[in-house]
Amino acid sequence: MSKKKKPRVLPKFIDIGTSTYTVEHTSDMGTEDSGECETEKKIIKINKNKFPDLDSVDAEATLIHEILHGALHELGWDAYLNDNKDEMLVQGLENILRHIVTLKKEIK
Numbered sequence: 001m002s003k004k005k006k007p008r009v010l011p012k013f014i015d016i017g018t019s020t021y022t023v024e025h026t027s028d029m030g031t032e033d034s035g036e037c038e039t040e041k042k043i044i045k046i047n048k049n050k051f052p053d054l055d056s057v058d059a060e061a062t063l064i065h066e067i068l069h070g071a072l073h074e075l076g077w078d079a080y081l082n083d084n085k086d087e088m089l090v091q092g093l094e095n096i097l098r099h100i101v102t103l104k105k106e107i108k
């Protein structure tokens, strides 16, 4: 008998600094974007059309990516990062964190 893997679920809320963000796994955002962080509403969305189940490295990286957008906002840095610089910074940090998370799993 094979051991059934428990499907991954998202946390309903994530604290970023002193703010609490709601996390939604939603199919109401088309097919283009993997996720979205609505900093004013404090909502992080993971696109169900792209990630019907969350058990993938890319879904995990998307959550990290959107948390980083929230973090830049909470720290007040997004106001200084125009011309898509926030996206460049978040993308770079996501890649670094993705590597660290992978490394952490390997050394368990």
Ligand SMILES: [Zn+2]
Binding pocket: 065, 069, 087, 090
């Ligand atoms: Zn982004």
